[in-house]
Amino acid sequence: MQLRSLAICAIVFFTAGLAVASFAGFREFIPGLLEGALVTIQITIGGCVLAVVMALLAAMAKMYGPAPLRWLAVAYIEVFRGTSALVQLFWLFFVLPHFGILLEPLTVAIAALGLNVGAYGAEVVRGAVNAVPRGQWEASVALNMPRTLALRRIILPQAFIAMIPPWGNLFIELLKATALVSLITISDLAFKAQQMNQTTFRTIEIFTIVLVMYLAISILITVGMRWLESIAARGIARGRSQ
Amino acid sequence: MTTPMVKFDKVTKRYGSLTVLDSLDLEIAANEKVAIIGPSGSGKTTVLRMLMTLERINEGIIYVDGEPLTHMEKNGTLVPADQRHLRRVRGNIGMVFQHFNLFPHMSAIRNCMEAPVNVLGMPKAEARERAAELLDMVGLGDKVDQYPSQLSGGQQQRVAIARALAMRPKVMLFDEVTSALDPELVGEVLNVIRKLGSEHNLTMLMVTHQMGFAREFADRVCFFYGGKIAEEGAPDEIFSNPENERTRQFLSAVLEAN
Ligand SMILES: Nc1ncnc2c1ncn2[C@@H]1O[C@H](COP(=O)(O)OP(=O)(O)OP(=O)(O)O)[C@@H](O)[C@H]1O
Ligand SMILES: [Mg+2]
Numbered sequence: 001m002q003l004r005s006l007a008i009c010a011i012v013f014f015t016a017g018l019a020v021a022s023f024a025g026f027r028e029f030i031p032g033l034l035e036g037a038l039v040t041i042q043i044t045i046g047g048c049v050l051a052v053v054m055a056l057l058a059a060m061a062k063m064y065g066p067a068p069l070r071w072l073a074v075a076y077i078e079v080f081r082g083t084s085a086l087v088q089l090f091w092l093f094f095v096l097p098h099f100g101i102l103l104e105p106l107t108v109a110i111a112a113l114g115l116n117v118g119a120y121g122a123e124v125v126r127g128a129v130n131a132v133p134r135g136q137w138e139a140s141v142a143l144n145m146p147r148t149l150a151l152r153r154i155i156l157p158q159a160f161i162a163m164i165p166p167w168g169n170l171f172i173e174l175l176k177a178t179a180l181v182s183l184i185t186i187s188d189l190a191f192k193a194q195q196m197n198q199t200t201f202r203t204i205e206i207f208t209i210v211l212v213m214y215l216a217i218s219i220l221i222t223v224g225m226r227w228l229e230s231i232a233a234r235g236i237a238r239g240r241s242q
Numbered sequence: 243m244t245t246p247m248v249k250f251d252k253v254t255k256r257y258g259s260l261t262v263l264d265s266l267d268l269e270i271a272a273n274e275k276v277a278i279i280g281p282s283g284s285g286k287t288t289v290l291r292m293l294m295t296l297e298r299i300n301e302g303i304i305y306v307d308g309e310p311l312t313h314m315e316k317n318g319t320l321v322p323a324d325q326r327h328l329r330r331v332r333g334n335i336g337m338v339f340q341h342f343n344l345f346p347h348m349s350a351i352r353n354c355m356e357a358p359v360n361v362l363g364m365p366k367a368e369a370r371e372r373a374a375e376l377l378d379m380v381g382l383g384d385k386v387d388q389y390p391s392q393l394s395g396g397q398q399q400r401v402a403i404a405r406a407l408a409m410r411p412k413v414m415l416f417d418e419v420t421s422a423l424d425p426e427l428v429g430e431v432l433n434v435i436r437k438l439g440s441e442h443n444l445t446m447l448m449v450t451h452q453m454g455f456a457r458e459f460a461d462r463v464c465f466f467y468g469g470k471i472a473e474e475g476a477p478d479e480i481f482s483n484p485e486n487e488r489t490r491q492f493l494s495a496v497l498e499a500n
Pocket of ligand 2: 418
């Protein structure tokens with residue numbers, strides 16, 4: 001029920017924002033800002049997908065990989081957690097070309113944010129896997145399952161549910177960090193806003209719309225994650241007595 | 243002489259400076275039902291866990307059906323077993339835990355199909371049919387689609403027994419499988435074990451605090467004390483006429499508690 005009210009909230013918020021905007025003479029800014037929002041959403045989705053993939057790979061390598069893979073995973077996690085996303089973005093965008101690697105700005109944006117959030121996500125995955133009771137591993141051994149099978153079929157599905165709320169937070173962090181990409185020539189929502197502001201000086205209108213748009217996207221993420229959680233919970237617990 | 247189904251050959255297990263099992267020798271014949279009793283901390287669970295390969299041993303060798311489990315032959319000598327060898331030999335062994343350890347994200351029947359399908363490579367339809375038979379045997383024919391959290395403790399433990407049997411083990415290990423149950427649920431689980439004993443060719447090794455059940459069901463009782471078997475023998479001898487002072491003390495303490 002909470003889920004539905006949140007969803008309704010997001011929709012009402014968004015349409016109300018649009019309605020107010022179009023009547024109060026905000027209308028001229030809407031198309032340009034929507035264009036920017038679309039880019040922001042694109043980067044957010046791409047970054048989130050990459051972050052999840054990297055987090056799973058890094059966590060598995062760190063926990064169960066052979067020594068070299070383990071070191072690689074540790075290095076990745078420490079480097080990307082220990083330096084700022086902005087520096088990572090600049091490094092991929094300005095430094096890599098010196099080594100002959102020239103990437104599209106959009107690719108750089110998705111890569112930098114995905115790698116950055118993936119490093120935090122790896123710890124989320126690790127925590128959730130470690131939180132699965134030891135008895136589940138032992139039952140898997142008693143049924144003669146190889147470790148990879150036990151991990152894939154028994155442990156990860158149970159860890160998955162515990163991962164969803166922290167991932168929701170990380171996705172929203174990633175959304176907020178997308179504002180950085182305007183610094184590498186991408187016309188995202190923040191970039192569009194600044195650009196319009198510089199030409200029209202209608203600061204109040206523009207940044208109010210931008211605020212509402214970011215908020216609407218983050219509410220959508222929250223709603224999506226709650227929905228995912230309710231589905232996963234249905235499959236696993238059904239009251240959960242163990 | 244026939245080969246024993248399970249053989250502990252001078253097995254020692256230490257945790258740090260604590261010697262939990264001290265050069266244990268134990269042979270169990272095929273089809274034999276052995277009850278393990280003893281005070282808390284005497285190493286009963288550890289014996290089962292070593293046999294299930296959940297715990298490494300420090301010294302000695304464990305054999306299953308004549309084949310070394312903890313070791314493998316390499317150039318004529320025995321070296322510690324690798325993962326592949328462990329998996330091959332421990333396929334003969336199944337275990338039921340005190341806290342059931344069912345997979346909470348799978349229904350009862352999926353719990354019983356998972357390993358046959360993905361470990362033995364059994365076709366799904368066959369695994370389902372067999373799982374249904376086993377659940378029927380443990381009296382849960384009408385609960386196949388329930389999830390563990392929808393079942394009582396006794397029912398969960400019976401699913402766990404069916405799940406272990408689905409792998410067709412030769413040896414079944416039971417570690418205090420009724421200890422976590424409400425008293426009124428103990429009987430239904432013990433009945434299933436009785437049924438297994440009479441209808442299946444299984445070697446059984448059970449740690450239990452149910453002295454009445456041990457006496458009636460087991461072929462042999464081993465009393466563990468201080469990392470060794472302090473006394474063993476037929477249930478009637480041990481329970482009516484214990485020779486060891488420790489055994490006497492333990493039994494009278496247990497009787498008093500009941
Ligand atoms: N992982 C471990 N690390 C350190 N010590 C351990 C570990 N597991 C068991 N022990 C110790 O080994 C001894 C034997 O433990 P075990 O669980 O085999 O006893 P038990 O006979 O099954 O007792 P209970 O009747 O209480 O279940 C105990 O002293 C215990 O504290
Ligand atoms: Mg024990």
